[in-house]
Amino acid sequence: MGKLFDYRTCPTTGLRVDRAAEKLIKANAVVAIVFLAIGGLFGLLVALTRWPAVHFLPADWFYLALTAHGLDVLLVWIIFFEMAVLYFASAVVLNSRLAGPKWAWTGFGLMLVGALTTNVAVLQGGSSVMFTSYVPMMAEPHFYLGIILFAVGALFGCGVFFGTLVIAKRDKTYEGSIPLVTFGALTAAIIAVFTIASGAIILIPTLLWSVGLVSHIDPLIYKTIWWAMGHSSQQINVAAHVAVWYAIAAMVFGAKPLSEKISRMAFLMYILFLQLASAHHLLAEPGLSSEWKIFNTSYAMYLAVLGSMIHGLSVPGAIEAAQRSRGLTKGMFEWLRKAPWDNPAFSGMFMSLVFFGFIGGISGVVMGTEQINLIMHNTLYVPGHFHGTVVAGTTLAFMAITYLLVPLIFRRELMMKKVARWQPYVFGIGVAGISIFMMGAGTLGVSRRHWDMTFADAILPFDYPAAAYMMMGLNGIFAILAALGGIMFVVVVVGSVFFGRKLAEDEKPSYPEVPPESAAVSHYGSSETLKIPGTVFLVGIFFVAFVLYYFVNWKYLSEVWPLS
């Protein structure tokens, strides 16, 4: 058979790698990391300003930096990287050529132009409206235009992904069903289409409003539809980073999912139930009934949360089963103790899993409870929660898989291995600290998106308790740690990509260690004999923590002024 497309054969996996796909993965990942660096820098400036003893930026720059921080990391970094994940999970994993690379490059161009346009709008100073850009506060027209262009570009990327699945199926480049990782990526792409449609429905009228062609946009309608984009896009992240967890478990341990059926069902739940989820941003709004709020905030009785809890057992369970089948069977935790903790792909992935569950996951469900939301809405608890999900969860997982992509896709040897080894710990612990201390400050009532917690220039005085100041100081310290971890990541990856030793065409990378195909664990014994006591124990701790924390917050709620 002749070469139908320009490919090389991967010496590690034996898979054909479409060079067009490879170039796109590289371009998207590099741009993603550039925006991570920019957005991260803005984030550091924000944290230093909110540290009362430092109070770094003046007020106008603070609100500008906060707007840029949200856009560049929550939107631009993550979506660019997700495009790389989509192309990897389709063309590379399925051993196929990429559908319409020209469309993919057009999408890439639109996303880049859109991201730059919005960044310019923000830096010009007339669009410090925060990431949410709630009307009737108005930004410059090119602020909205940039986001729309970015979203259209991302839609092209999703189309290329779907097209690649069709081509791979037609050309029979794989046997049977698509791999679980591709299934997870498919989940993310389907949710992305819904997300982008919601964004278009609300941002196009808002753009017209900002140039004077539409006279009025109802703030509640805006908020409702905006969050159908804003929250669903977070579910893209969850689906994508869970797929990345499975991918890393497969690459580092040769781990096989405990049950294909269960893991796929859990992904499917994200699609079926998340569209109801924008409601938990609207729990403190007037004009929406409690029935609507309860049904929707719980994603129809917590079925999407159930999906995440299933992955929370099956991802570590798959790792434990793989390790045990290699003979690491002593006691409950030999499999975990002897895991490759010096491999940044593994350590990053495992911390991402733990922090996403314990910090981001539990706090999100608690905060999304109709009544409990009253004591948390728009306090710093909210950013505390989503730094646990999006940074400690998604960003850390994406960083972890980058350590595997550098040798496998960029074909460069990883430089500064000692720095790489420590990077996930520095970043992960920094972000965990940020999340926890912001949640602490939020519990004490500190507002989010707020320049001066001392209220020095306000006509009427107000003082937060001293503990709140301590929380914000600790938040600043851990933000510096996280920023250090971010810099380490950028230096290692950018350094390796541009200056690392080029791997020969048929050379297998030696670091991070990836087990050869033959080491893949295909069977753990029958379903009756599956033994994963360590995972069960960890999941048990998680569940107890969840239940306790949930009811503690009902107790806090019961102590505030009665209201009805």
Next chain:
Amino acid sequence: MALTPPSERIWWRQPIAKIELIWIIVAFSWGLVMFFMMIYWHGAGKQNLSNEAYQIKPQAFARKAQAMIDEYQVREESGFPVVRPPPGSDVYLIARLWQWWPILELEKDQSYRLHLSSMDWQHGFSLQPVNINLSVQPGYDMVVTIKPDVAGEYGVLCNEFCGIGHHNMVGKIYVVE
């Protein structure tokens, strides 16, 4: 592995391990508990957000607030009127760039129908240190029945970003015996 097609082609017929099944049942039941807890609290709990809201023009809301201020103002503080409306009455709090207007003086353990609306952009009613947080929208009048149960001086902060004066938007509620 998760990067290759399932090793058993008919993977959907593979039996589920007992431990996974148990966890699914536990997690699903916990979801039900959390779901019904919200409904239960509507009956048994004392802190619920009302469903009462009206569409209203900002000027109309401002007129109602002004009528209350004219009738029940007791003193002035830093340029803000301090208003002491009778227990059980309708109390209006205006959110605007960048103040909460007026200052309210309420009696402990009495109920008030608190009306919240914005004159301009979105604002966030953040009552501290009790930490009750509500959204305040332009064009909507949200009515919340509150019953302050501890006397003292409370701050009303804005926790929805509303421009460059956002951090100076501080109001006050007094609760007296």
